[in-house]
Amino acid sequence: MTSEQPTQPANPRSEDTVAHFPVAPRRPVERTFHGHTFTDPYEWLREKDSPEVRAHLDAENAYSESVTADLAPLRERIYGEIKDRTRETDLSVPDRRGDWWYFARTVEGGAHQVFCRVPVADPASWTPPTVEPGVALDGEEVLLDANAAAQEHEFYALGAFSISEDGTRLAWSEDVAGDERYTVHVKDLTTGRVLDDAVAGTSAGAFLTPDGRQLVYSVVDESWRPWQVHRHVIGRTDRPDDLLFQEDDPGLWLGAELSADKQWLMLSSSCSEYSEYRILPLDALPEDSSAEAVPAGNHLNLPWRTVVSREDRVLYEVEPLTVAGGQYLLLSHDAEAPNGRVSLVPLEQAGRPLVEIELTDVLPASDATRVDLCFPTATHLVLSLREETTPRVRLVPRAALDVLVATPNGTTAHGEAGTAPGAAASSLLTGTEAAFDEELYSAGVLSAEYENPVVRVSYTSFVTPPRVYDIPTGRPGASGLDEFGVGEPVLRREATVLGGYRSEDYVVERDWAEAEDGTRIPVSLVRRADLDPSVPAPVLQYAYGSYEISTDPAFSISRLSLLDRGVIWAVAHVRGGGELGRAWYENGKKATKKNTFTDFVAVTRHLAARADVAEDRIALMGGSAGGLLAGAVLNLAPELYCGALAAVPFVDALTSMLMPELPLTALEWEEWGNPVESAEVYEYMRSYSPYENVRDADYPPILAVTSLNDTRVLYVEPAKWVAELRTRVAHPETVLLRCEMAGGHGGASGRYAQWKDTAWEYAWLARCLGVAG
Numbered sequence: 001m002t003s004e005q006p007t008q009p010a011n012p013r014s015e016d017t018v019a020h021f022p023v024a025p026r027r028p029v030e031r032t033f034h035g036h037t038f039t040d041p042y043e044w045l046r047e048k049d050s051p052e053v054r055a056h057l058d059a060e061n062a063y064s065e066s067v068t069a070d071l072a073p074l075r076e077r078i079y080g081e082i083k084d085r086t087r088e089t090d091l092s093v094p095d096r097r098g099d100w101w102y103f104a105r106t107v108e109g110g111a112h113q114v115f116c117r118v119p120v121a122d123p124a125s126w127t128p129p130t131v132e133p134g135v136a137l138d139g140e141e142v143l144l145d146a147n148a149a150a151q152e153h154e155f156y157a158l159g160a161f162s163i164s165e166d167g168t169r170l171a172w173s174e175d176v177a178g179d180e181r182y183t184v185h186v187k188d189l190t191t192g193r194v195l196d197d198a199v200a201g202t203s204a205g206a207f208l209t210p211d212g213r214q215l216v217y218s219v220v221d222e223s224w225r226p227w228q229v230h231r232h233v234i235g236r237t238d239r240p241d242d243l244l245f246q247e248d249d250p251g252l253w254l255g256a257e258l259s260a261d262k263q264w265l266m267l268s269s270s271c272s273e274y275s276e277y278r279i280l281p282l283d284a285l286p287e288d289s290s291a292e293a294v295p296a297g298n299h300l301n302l303p304w305r306t307v308v309s310r311e312d313r314v315l316y317e318v319e320p321l322t323v324a325g326g327q328y329l330l331l332s333h334d335a336e337a338p339n340g341r342v343s344l345v346p347l348e349q350a351g352r353p354l355v356e357i358e359l360t361d362v363l364p365a366s367d368a369t370r371v372d373l374c375f376p377t378a379t380h381l382v383l384s385l386r387e388e389t390t391p392r393v394r395l396v397p398r399a400a401l402d403v404l405v406a407t408p409n410g411t412t413a414h415g416e417a418g419t420a421p422g423a424a425a426s427s428l429l430t431g432t433e434a435a436f437d438e439e440l441y442s443a444g445v446l447s448a449e450y451e452n453p454v455v456r457v458s459y460t461s462f463v464t465p466p467r468v469y470d471i472p473t474g475r476p477g478a479s480g481l482d483e484f485g486v487g488e489p490v491l492r493r494e495a496t497v498l499g500g501y502r503s504e505d506y507v508v509e510r511d512w513a514e515a516e517d518g519t520r521i522p523v524s525l526v527r528r529a530d531l532d533p534s535v536p537a538p539v540l541q542y543a544y545g546s547y548e549i550s551t552d553p554a555f556s557i558s559r560l561s562l563l564d565r566g567v568i569w570a571v572a573h574v575r576g577g578g579e580l581g582r583a584w585y586e587n588g589k590k591a592t593k594k595n596t597f598t599d600f601v602a603v604t605r606h607l608a609a610r611a612d613v614a615e616d617r618i619a620l621m622g623g624s625a626g627g628l629l630a631g632a633v634l635n636l637a638p639e640l641y642c643g644a645l646a647a648v649p650f651v652d653a654l655t656s657m658l659m660p661e662l663p664l665t666a667l668e669w670e671e672w673g674n675p676v677e678s679a680e681v682y683e684y685m686r687s688y689s690p691y692e693n694v695r696d697a698d699y700p701p702i703l704a705v706t707s708l709n710d711t712r713v714l715y716v717e718p719a720k721w722v723a724e725l726r727t728r729v730a731h732p733e734t735v736l737l738r739c740e741m742a743g744g745h746g747g748a749s750g751r752y753a754q755w756k757d758t759a760w761e762y763a764w765l766a767r768c769l770g771v772a773g
Contacts (some may be wrong), residue, residue, distance in 0.1 A: 001372050006666060014518055016120055020066075021733050022059040024723040033658060040655070042720040048708070053365035057708070057719065060737040064703075071763040074772055078561045079759035081766075083752075085557045087496040093468045094128040095447050096120065097455065100167050103131055104142075111752050112146035112156065112168035117167075126470070128492065143170055143189065148199040154742040155709075159204035160184065164212025165262060169234070171208050178709035178742065180204065180224070184217055186234060197234050198242070205255065210262045213287060216244070224663030224711050227357045229256045229267055231300075233287060245278065245300040245366050250308075252665035258282075260375050260449050264320050272547065276310035277318045280348075297681060304352050307331070309539040312354040319525055321346065321376050324402040330381070331359070332374045338582040341373030342383070344350060344405065346737065360404060362396070362429060370581045375448065381450045382455055383431070383575070389522055389579040391552055392433055392443045393457050397476050397485045400428030432484040434471065438464065440508055440524060440525050442552040455490070461553045462526045462569075463503040465495035497557060505529055508553075513606035515573075515599050519587075522579060523603055524553065524571040528563055531612070538617035538642075538769035539568045545576035545596040548585035555713060565771040570607060574599035574629075590673045590681075594688055597632040619700075619768050624713055625649030627704075631690025631721065638699040643768025645761055646704045652717040654682070663711045691721050693727045701734035703764050705757070708741050712768065715739055 094101035099120050104113040118129060118137045120290040125338035131138055143163075150156035159173035159182040168190050173182035182205045185197040199206075203226045206217035208544050215232040227248070232241040245267050252269040259266055265285060280302055302547060307318050307329060316333035327347035334340050335354060343359040363383065370386040378551060381396040418751045436443065438461045448454040448469065453474050472480065472487030482485050511523040531537055540562060544551050547682040551571050559569055572580040576588025576596040588596040600620070608615035618642050622630040627649020634644055650656070657675050660666050673681035686692060702725065704718035718737060726732035738760070766772040 018561040021726065021735075022056060023726070024056060024719075030153075031655070031658070033675065034682050036682070036686070038686075040720075042526075042723045043655075044435065045723070046714070046716045046721045048715070050589055057715070057737075057739045057741070059628075060719070060722070061739055061741075063384070064736040064738045065508075068760075068764060071767060071772065074763040075756075075759045077143070078558075081561045082755045083760065085497055085499045085501065085560065087498055092131075093450075093456075093492045094118070094131065096126065096128065096452060097163065097449060098165060098167055099123075101129055102163070105131070105133075107133075107147070110147040111700060112150050114142060114147060115144045115161070117141050126452070126472075128470075131760075141189075143187070144172055149174065149688075150152075154185070156350045158218075162207040163189075164208045165210035166212060169208055169212035171206055173202060173204065173206055173217075174203075178707060180711050181220075182206075184215065186215065195234065196237065199232055207256075207258065209282060209285075210258075213502060214285070216256050216265070218254060223250070223661060223665060225250065225667055226254045229254060230283070235319060240298050242397040244302065245304070246299070250660065251669060252276075253667055260319055260377070260448075261321070266318065267304070268317075272315075273668060273670055274310055274313040274315050275317070277307040277316070278304040279307060279318065279320060280304050304551070307345075307350045308354055308357070309331070309351070313352060313671070313765050317373070317374050323398075326405065327404070328401075329383070330362070330374065330376060332371055334582070335359070337365030338586075339366060339369060340582070341365040341367060342381075343376045344401065348635060363403065367581070369453075370578065372518035373445070376451050377448050377452070377455065377473065379453070379475065380455070381431075382445055384445055386550070386578070386581070388445075389573065390441055391550070392590075393445055393455075394431040394433045395473065395484060395486050396431035397457065398426050399476055399485070403428065428476070428484065432482065432486050434469065434489045438508075440510060440553045442554060448550060453666050456492075456661060458581045462508045462524065462553050462555065463506045465497050465501075467491060467495070468493045485684050495555070501560070513599075513603040513604070515575075515602045517595075519575070519599070520597075521575075521599050521603055522573040524551075524573065526559070526563065526569040528566065530567075532565060533612040534615035535612075535618075537566055537568050537612060538614050538619070538771060539570050539620050540621055540769065541570045541572055541600070541607065542601075542626075543572040543574050543577075543596075543600050544622065544624075544626040544627055545572075545574040545588055545600070547576075548578035548582070550578045552579075558755070558762065561759075561762055562670055562766070562771075567766075567769055567771060568613065570603070572600050572603040574603070589671055590682060593672065593684075596629055597636060597688065598715050599635050600629060601637050601640065602668075604637070607642065617769050619645070619765055621765070623643040623649070625650050627651060627713070627718075628653055628690065632688050634691075634699055634702070635688075635690060635693045635695060638697050641700045642770075643701045644703070645763075645765055645766060646702065646718065648706050648710055648713045649690075649704055649718050649721070651704075651715045652688040652692075654685040654692060656714070656717070658682075659684065662714070691717070691724060694721075694724050696728050698730040698736075699725065699728075701731075701736075701768055703736045703738065703761065705738045705761065706740070708739055 027044045027439040028039045028041050029043045031038045063170040092104045094103040100117045102117045104115050106113055116255055118140045155174040157175045162171045170187045173184040175182050177679045182202045184202055185193045186197045200583045201215045203220050207215040213234055218226040219228045221227045228246045229244045230241045247269045252271055255268045257266050265280045265282055269276045308314050314333050314335050316331055321330050329345045329347050331343045342363040343361050348356050374383040383394040385392055441461040444458045447459050450456045454470045457469050471489050474481050474485050476483050476485040507529045509525040513521045515521055574596050576583050576585055627646040628645040630644050631651040657672055675682035675685050704722050706715045706718045708715050725735045743763055
């Protein structure tokens with residue numbers, strides 16, 4: 001074992017510097033809702049452009065650096081460990097689209113990727129070319145060098161990256177401030193010239209139509225909600241771009257995409273609870289809109305077809321496809337199926353009330369299987385599913401659909417039990433999954449191009465570096481394929497971990513804790529295999545627990561720096577996430593949100609009772625909505641933890657949800673409830689919002705990290721929280737705020753800056769956990 005000897009947690013402050021932490025002046029302002037008045041002393045910190053606010057944030061950064069100066073050598077060691085274990089010239093596996101293989105190079109010293117392509121040499125071969133560091137392939141072209149583009153900016157992040165089907169044009173978007181406002185650029189790949197068709201102020205998503213002649217993009221409103229979809233005709237500069245659709249409901253997010261077969265344009269208005277799709281054949285989108293455009297706003301009048309109205313309150317996704325010669329819609333939805341089901345709907349029934357639509361189930365509802373995604377290729381349905389907490393990929397031959405729709409009793413009306421499809425269809429509809437030998441893993445779809453005879457999937461676990469597999473697909477029973485039309489997975493790449501990493505040096509365990517109401521909470525534990533179980537070890541406990549986002553098994557190079565110092569990594573799969581299906585999420589949102597926090601505390605108490613865990617050396621970590629969890633848990637049980645890292649933490653949740661003008665607030669009401677309209681929601685959020693529930697107690701050392709330009713969780717939330725904590729906790733000098741002054745929700749840009757940030761945070765955690773020696 002290469003761990004350092006544990007030491008006792010040290011107080012990160014000495015008495016001679018206690019008085020030097022920044023003190024934010026108290027300037028009380030009142031907020032009154034539903035008969036309750038809250039006096040907020042630090043709301044003035046919201047003035048982002050105020051010199052006083054900037055000076056305060058600078059002082060916080062200076063203080064954090066000064067009181068952790070002794071950790072600088074450890075930070076450098078951890079940064080070096082991350083860097084030395086990372087193959088800096090790592091490569092993606094080339095992905096075939098049309099006549100080209102596309103891939104990305106990550107070069108030593110480069111913080112971003114270089115996007116490249118080479119022509120397909122043998123159209124009959126689906127074996128990707130081998131890419132080696134520093135060795136150019138025959139005919140290799142550089143499409144975009146993000147390293148070079150980033151040189152001119154303090155912050156740089158890519159958004160969209162779209163190549164036309166014929167390979168002649170590239171569209172990409174850039175954020176150079178961290179505020180998630182992007183500018184789209186277009187490049188002619190036949191000449192290498194960047195065109196004059198730059199579009200500023202877009203959201204992250206943008207794509208070219210298959211012929212490369214039109215660009216579809218979305219823009220956000222004042223609250224940062226994507227609400228309009230526009231199209232730009234390449235080369236047209238004589239008038240504004242055309243507005244394709246505008247979503248006026250402030251609680252819905254508008255998105256645009258192409259169907260899997262690239263024949264349809266699809267718009268989705270959605271939230272976490274329901275959606276509404278509009279679809280349009282691409283050939284119905286006129287290239288020259290001068291005759292159709294409405295003068296006011298260039299709003300095109302287009303024959304959109306609604307699939308299922310928002311009035312039916314169904315959460316769904318859709319893909320048009322042909323089955324047995326007929327036109328159908330493949331619907332992945334939650335009608336009478338909280339975990340989702342997949343059904344076929346005749347295209348002509350689109351737009352009818354749900355009770356009048358005939359649903360033919362491809363994958364029926366199940367309490368054990370959560371349907372995440374389902375989309376077609378020319379030969380298969382590719383399903384992303386979740387069973388027994390783990391994400392997996394299933395392939396179903398489309399031949400089964402032909403049999404299904406031809407079965408007289410295979411069609412059922414909404415709400416009726418119906419008759420099971422015939423045996424032939426049932427056999428094929430079960431589909432097949434690749435077999436893996438680990439209990440806890442994550443498998444996901446990387447690419448499934450419609451005409452390609454391979455489906456590319458990813459595989460990883462807590463101890464297995466990411467792998468890329470190609471799964472051959474085609475006609476069931478064809479040469480090399482089984483009865484489902486699927487061949488053996490071909491390993492194309494496993495990420496390289498330098499420094500002699502061996503997965504067998506680490507072990508993964510699934511444990512279960514019991515919540516206050518008796519619910520069993522899954523816990524994932526990762527540790528060194530050579531840890532002596534008779535010697536209690538420190539634990540870093542992590543959770544997220546919101547938006548039905550699951551904390552799935554995934555490999556982390558940086559995490560090795562803590563594991564090798566004898567720390568046990570624990571993931572609490574609390575309610576509010578999606579690990580155990582839709583009900584797991586529903587029981588940790590809105591009026592049941594407190595389950596997320598009490599589940600986390602229950603896991604901590606469970607771990608503390610284990611013989612191999614040092615109960616006085618458990619630290620907690622959470623980010624964004626997980627930062628809300630961190631703040632709420634600290635208010636509930638600060639005595640259980642030796643330290644807490646809260647990254648971009650949503651700790652002033654009630655204030656933000658009371659301000660519809662803030663970015664994304666109206667959309668967030670679907671997650672937390674609307675305290676503006678509901679006194680009940682207001683009181684419930686007031687009872688757990690971390691900023692408003694800080695109490696006089698002996699809190700552990702706390703590190704809050706944030707970014708000045710974050711538009712999702714504004715910097716002001718952790719800034720106010722830290723200021724309030726310092727007036728209430730027993731050791732205010734141990735509360736730190738670190739603000740990235742040129743970053744967004746994900747922190748600084750570029751992998752080297754992110755590694756340095758991680759090293760900074762892990763060194764601080766190591767001291768809290770007593771392993772910083």
